[in-house]
Amino acid sequence: MLQWQKVIQEFRKFLLFERNLSKKSVSAYLNDIQKLQIFCEDHQLNIEEINVKNVQHFLEWVNGFGISVYTQARLISGIKSFFNFLQLEYELSTNPAELIETPRLTRKIPDVLEVHEIDELISAIDLSHPEGMRNKAMLEVLYGCGLRVSELVELKISNLHLEVEFIKIEGKGNKERLIPIGAQAIKYLKIYLQEVRAKQQVKAGHEDVVFLNRRGAKLTRVMVFLIIKEVAQKIGLKKKISPHTFRHSFASHLVEGGADLRAVQDMLGHESITTTEIYTHIDKDYLQSIITQYHPRS
Structure with a gap:
């Protein structure tokens, strides 16, 4: 008879080392499996005895706590992975969650900036003080490479390969990817590194970090949010924006410019192409103009 504690520990190792998930994702998965454990122990069910009806009753029980549709989807995904793992490692005959349908998720289309708005934001940065050049280089890299804010603040000098116009990023789950970096971002990044950062006293342990605060330490995510908010207020931008x-x-x-979706997926570091596909639905005005211009009935 399989023991919950032992199986969950093995599942944890599987998620960390074979699936290469982040510690946060692993914690969420294990939290869901522990809920299943509580349900099964309350109903005196051994792991090997769990069937489709038991899984359905478990989901009904969890839904009674008022969880969101996103949590439901993650929960079902986690249970399916758990039973797949049991089939693989313990030769469990069937996956009782295999036929359970995941609720459809409606992806929220994110706010985006027009090119002229990005130009206005970057042009509004005050270059009369050293932090201004850092901020300009930072926003050029953020927009020019499509980085997450966590990737921006963790960016290392040793991962800048500006001579071949690439930077290396350590993204989610410690996964590395190479991203092209354009001429504009390279220009201001070099100016910042040579004229500002080179003159700073760097705090121990932060020698390889690109973007530093006044004390010579790595910038925080919150600081990046505040810098962007301040510049947006300065130009009177009405959109609610963030580093993302x-x-x-x-x-x-x-x-919009015609880039291959797979290439964009690689640059963003998305595991699934479906996450990237949302960007094909953003610019409704652009799509409408295409129909108006080219459709014979328009």
Whole structure:
């Protein structure tokens, strides 16, 4: 008879080392499996005895706590992975969650900036003080490479390969990817590194970090949010934006320009192409103009 504690520990190792998931994702998966354990122990069910009806009753029980549709989807995904693991490692005969349907998720289309709005934001940065050049280089890299804010603040000098116009990023789950970097971002990044950062006293342990605060330490995510908010207020931008808005804009502008979706997926570091596909639905005005211009009935 399989023991819950032992199986969950083995499943944890499987998620970490074979699936290469982040610790946060692994924690969420295990939390869901522990809910299943509680349900099964309350109903005196051994792991090997769980069938489709038991899984359905478990989901009904969990839904009674008022969880969101996104949590439901993750929960079902986690249970399916758990039973797949049991089939693989413990030769469980069937996967009782295999036929359970995942609820359809409606993806929220993110806000994006127009090119002229990005130009206005970057042009509004005050270059009369050293932090201004850092901020300009930072926003050029954020938009020019489509980075997550966590990737931006963790960016290392040793991962800049500007001579071949690439940077290396350590993304989610410690997965590395190479991203092209354009001439504009390279220009201001070099100016910042040579004229600002080179003159700073760097705090121990932060020698390889690209973007530093006044004390010579790595910038925080919150600081990046505040810098962007301040510049947006300065130009009177009405849109509610964040560092992620630059990432959305990067992807949207590439797709609008005709970039291959798989290439955009690689640059963004998305595991699934479906995550990237949202950018094909962003610019409704652009799509409408195409129909108006080319459709014979328009």
